[in-house]
Amino acid sequence: MRVIFSDLDGTLLERDTYCWKAANAALLVLKERGIPWLLVTSKTRAEVDHWRRVLGNVHPFVVENGAAAFIPRGYFTDAIPGATRREEYEVIRWGKPYSELVRGLDAAVHASGCRVHAFHDMTAQQVASACHLPIDQAELAKQREYDEPFEIVDTERSGELEAALDAQGLSCLPGGRFYHVCGRHDKGGAVTMLAGMFRRAHGGVETIGLGDSCSDIPLLLAVDIPIVVSSPELSAIVQHVPKALVAVPEGPAGWNDAVLEVLGDQDKSP
DSSP states (O other): OEEEEEOTBTTTBOTTTOOOGGGHHHHHHHHHHTOOEEEEOSSOHHHHHHHHHHHTOOSOEEETTTTEEEEETTSSSSOOTTOEEETTEEEEEOSOOHHHHHHHHHHHHHHHTOOEEEGGGSOHHHHHHHHTOOHHHHHHHTOOSSOEEEEESOGGGHHHHHHHHHHTTOEEEEOSSSEEEEOSOOHHHHHHHHHHHHHHHHSSOEEEEEEOSGGGHHHHHTSSEEEEEOOTTHHHHHHHOTTOEEESSSHHHHHHHHHHHHHTOGGGOO
8 A cells, every 4th residue: 555645835736826737647546546645834724624625535644844733533543642633634743832832933033133024923925925925825824833934034043043942842844934933843753653553553554755855855765665755955855865766847747746656646746
């Protein structure tokens, strides 16, 4: 059995337009074969719910850089240790509460003298402009629970800011557009946990991972077949994941070709 773990922005979705149509051929193959494909993203639960509806995804997913895994109730027959019920999901949480992250970031800004522009200080319209999002999706992006995106204004003080966050037990992760302050978790831990659940349920499982940014490195290190979708961060990622395959071109077109190649369906690529 194969299981795919995929980032969204810049990987399955175009970085600026969020279009996914170039990946349609591979998505159809996954549906036809019943291959699970799990979204592992920095996006919020509200955003992922939207994209799962758009893409027809029915599988578990991971939000806010590995902060929590949402598993549809009944997806696995065995009980899920440590999970809590939340609406139609079983949820496993590793992340710190959002209010704690905001307080920690504000304290680190004060201690380091490094100015930032964070999501909690931005209106939905400002988020929409910064992320090239429609206003309704920007509102979903602001519904954060475990991760706070921010831009660094005083880049020469970024080291002091990271040290101040670290002193509070918080992590500073680079993303495609923003840095993210979060707890001591990453995408790799969530992928490892979910892969283990698939193995307990189905026996032998081969895992495939796709990502395009440095925040995806833990995801790529946690899978059997890591695939880097081309991006400006390609060289930095490959340095950390030297066995990774490289998908060209960028975005969903590269995602599509890489998935079809791994599955042995190159002839279905447009």
